[in-house]
Amino acid sequence: MKDKIFSNLIFERFSIYYRCLNKMISDNNQKEFTDSNELSYLLNIDPSLIRRDLSLIGKIGKRGMGYSINALKSGIENILGKNKIWKLALIGIGNLGRAILRYILNNTSSNYSVVKLYDNDPAKIGISIEGIDIKNFDTINKHIDFNIGLITVPADSAQAIADKLVDCNIKAIMNFAPIKLSLPNDIFYREVDLIKELDILTGMLNFNNAIQKSS
Amino acid sequence: MKDKIFSNLIFERFSIYYRCLNKMISDNNQKEFTDSNELSYLLNIDPSLIRRDLSLIGKIGKRGMGYSINALKSGIENILGKNKIWKLALIGIGNLGRAILRYILNNTSSNYSVVKLYDNDPAKIGISIEGIDIKNFDTINKHIDFNIGLITVPADSAQAIADKLVDCNIKAIMNFAPIKLSLPNDIFYREVDLIKELDILTGMLNFNNAIQKSS
DNA sequence: TAGATTGTTAATCGATTAACAATC
DNA sequence: TAGATTGTTAATCGATTAACAATC
Numbered sequence: 001m002k003d004k005i006f007s008n009l010i011f012e013r014f015s016i017y018y019r020c021l022n023k024m025i026s027d028n029n030q031k032e033f034t035d036s037n038e039l040s041y042l043l044n045i046d047p048s049l050i051r052r053d054l055s056l057i058g059k060i061g062k063r064g065m066g067y068s069i070n071a072l073k074s075g076i077e078n079i080l081g082k083n084k085i086w087k088l089a090l091i092g093i094g095n096l097g098r099a100i101l102r103y104i105l106n107n108t109s110s111n112y113s114v115v116k117l118y119d120n121d122p123a124k125i126g127i128s129i130e131g132i133d134i135k136n137f138d139t140i141n142k143h144i145d146f147n148i149g150l151i152t153v154p155a156d157s158a159q160a161i162a163d164k165l166v167d168c169n170i171k172a173i174m175n176f177a178p179i180k181l182s183l184p185n186d187i188f189y190r191e192v193d194l195i196k197e198l199d200i201l202t203g204m205l206n207f208n209n210a211i212q213k214s215s
Numbered sequence: 216m217k218d219k220i221f222s223n224l225i226f227e228r229f230s231i232y233y234r235c236l237n238k239m240i241s242d243n244n245q246k247e248f249t250d251s252n253e254l255s256y257l258l259n260i261d262p263s264l265i266r267r268d269l270s271l272i273g274k275i276g277k278r279g280m281g282y283s284i285n286a287l288k289s290g291i292e293n294i295l296g297k298n299k300i301w302k303l304a305l306i307g308i309g310n311l312g313r314a315i316l317r318y319i320l321n322n323t324s325s326n327y328s329v330v331k332l333y334d335n336d337p338a339k340i341g342i343s344i345e346g347i348d349i350k351n352f353d354t355i356n357k358h359i360d361f362n363i364g365l366i367t368v369p370a371d372s373a374q375a376i377a378d379k380l381v382d383c384n385i386k387a388i389m390n391f392a393p394i395k396l397s398l399p400n401d402i403f404y405r406e407v408d409l410i411k412e413l414d415i416l417t418g419m420l421n422f423n424n425a426i427q428k429s430s
Numbered sequence: 431t432a433g434a435t436t437g438t439t440a441a442t443c444g445a446t447t448a449a450c451a452a453t454c
Numbered sequence: 455t456a457g458a459t460t461g462t463t464a465a466t467c468g469a470t471t472a473a474c475a476a477t478c
Contacts, residue, residue: 009469011418015411016395035435043395047435048471055437063436063478080414081421088413099314103409107393112413148416171424172416178322180231180258188419190412194318196230197405198303198327199295201363201387203226204403206296209386224445250459262459263447270461278454278460 006056006079013053014076016043021073022109035066082111087146089116091161092153093124093134096176100152105130115146120157137161140168148172155179221271226295228268231258233291236284237324250281297326302361304331306376307368308339308349311391315367320345330361335372352376355383363387370394 020042024034036047036054043050054060054067057075061067077083088104090097097117104114117129118137125136149165151158151173158177165173172188175181178195235257239249251262251269258265269275269282272290276282292298303319305312312332319327332344333352340351364380366373366388373392380388387403390396393410 005423006418007469008415008419011415011422012411014418015414018414019393037435044397046471048473049469051436052438052470059437061436061478063476064434065478066435079418079422081417082414084421086413086417086420095314095317099310100409102310107410110410110413111417112410147420148413172420174412174416178234182259188416188423190416192407192409192412194315194407195322195325195327196227197389197407198301198325198363199230199233199297200223200226201389201403201405202296202301202326203221203229203294204223205301205362205387206299207226207294208220208403222445252459261447263449264445266460267446267462274461276454276460278452279458280454281459 010053010056011080013045013049014080016045017050017053018073018076018080018082021069021076024069025073032068032070033062033066034069034072038066085111085113086148087113087115088148088150089118089144089146090114090150090152091118091137091165092151092157093117093119093129094152097150097152098129100150100176101130101132116144137164140164142168144168144170146170148174151175151177151181153177221294225268225271228260228264229291229295231260232265232268233288233295233297236288236291239284240288247284248277248281249284249287253281300326300328301363302328302330303363303365304333304359304361305329305365305367306333306352306380307366307392308332308334308344309367312365312367313344315365315391316345316347331359352379355379357383359383359385361385363389366390366392366396368392 017039020039024031036050039045039050040047051061054072057072057079060071060075090101101114101117104110104112114132117132117134118140119125119134120137124134127134149170149172151161153161155177158175158179159181162173162175162181162183166184166187171186173181173183175189175191178193181189183189232254235254239246251265254260254265255262266276269287272287272294275286275290305316316329316332319325319329329347332347332349333355334340334349335352339349342349364385364387366376368376370392373390373394374396377388377390377396377398381399381402386401388396388398390404390406391408393408396404398404
């Protein structure tokens with residue numbers, strides 16, 4: 001196995017390939033092989049890049065034939081940890097937290113399980129949602145039993161929550177609060193920021209379009 | 216004004232700068248100037264890159280002094296269209312759609328307004344949420360009055376919805392469904408995909424960590 | 431075998447960072 | 455003026471794409 005640390009972008013594409021392979025399996029129950037050109041057509045990713053990515057799994061392709069769909073799927077499963085259940089905790093059980101909880105619960109084919117709900121609103125603590133009790137976040141301690149913390153609290157409390165998660169040895173954080181968190185380098189971090197995404201779209205509409213028109 | 220089309224990454228950073236400037240204004244009501252080093256420290260972005268980005272606004276900095284916070288803010292407002300209200304339509308009023316609606320409504324300082332809700336479930340049509348009636352998506356036509364469509368339907372109907380939006384001349388789409396949409400090149404497109412984000416984090420935890428340990 | 435497609439190296443592209451003259 | 459920081463060009467870095475020998 002390579003001594004290389006893969007980038008975000010590579011994992012992102014593996015996730016895309018994985019979804020595509022699953023769709024191929026459920027749609028088209030006879031086909032055994034695919035190839036970089038077919039995947040390229042379906043996903044709009046350059047075939048060279050696909051071959052490069054897939055070669056990271058090992059020499060899994062057959063020259064002249066392509067790739068066994070099943071072999072590819074299980075290779076990606078190994079890389080993305082799709083053969084394990086990953087435990088999630090949601091911190092902040094407002095509208096967004098609840099929607100994310102239901103979204104994950106509804107997605108029965110995924111390998112993610114929400115095992116803990118935290119909030120600091122006394123009115124919410126003790127309430128059970130979808131069978132999981134909401135606990136006070138202050139009671140969190142080093143004996144945590146989840147792998148990834150999803151922060152869905154308002155921006156002003158997000159950093160404190162993140163610090164506590166780091167303290168409890170959580171290595172992966174997904175932040176939905178509209179604020180940039182500062183975190184140690186060894187923490188894997190993603191953010192989902194709706195307003196930022198909207199700003200990018202309006203920037204494009206507002207500025208790039210205007211330019212296109214005037215040129 | 217430059218004849219350049221800015222990239223996603225530049226608009227993304229402008230959004231980050233904008234948020235930071237607002238925080239500076241509300242936190243620290245005396246300070247008039249900032250500079251690329253201060254912003255770099257706060258945002259963890261290289262000062263050269265900050266200067267490069269900000270120079271796209273125009274020659275707005277003062278050598279030896281830095282940047283007027285207010286001038287910077289209004290320059291970014293122009294680029295990101297923060298001085299207009301942008302109208303959003305939500306298509307798919309399930310848990311996620313409702314959570315996004317409330318999230319945007321609660322964010323009173325933003326320049327985004329949800330003006331239309333669509334669904335195709337007869338049981339939902341006519342119901343009003345937060346004062347907005349849910350309409351049947353099939354009734355959508357070219358006389359639309361929104362700028363951005365947010366797709367929060369399940370994966371299997373997302374492409375048809377997107378096609379209809381494109382038909383109705385919508386130029387910006389944000390997709391929350393876990394599927395890659397195929398769209399014409401002139402459509403500005405962003406996707407928010409929770410499972411993909413989780414896959415990236417678990418890929419990192421599962422694979423990069425293992426590698427780090429064994430090396 | 432001939433044809434097809436991989437796996438991989440080299441070339442290109444685009445984004446970030448370094449360097450520094452210009453100037454407040 | 456001296457010191458500080460911009461604005462911008464050149465260098466670097468990292469990711470994608472092109473090319474093609476290897477081989478099924």
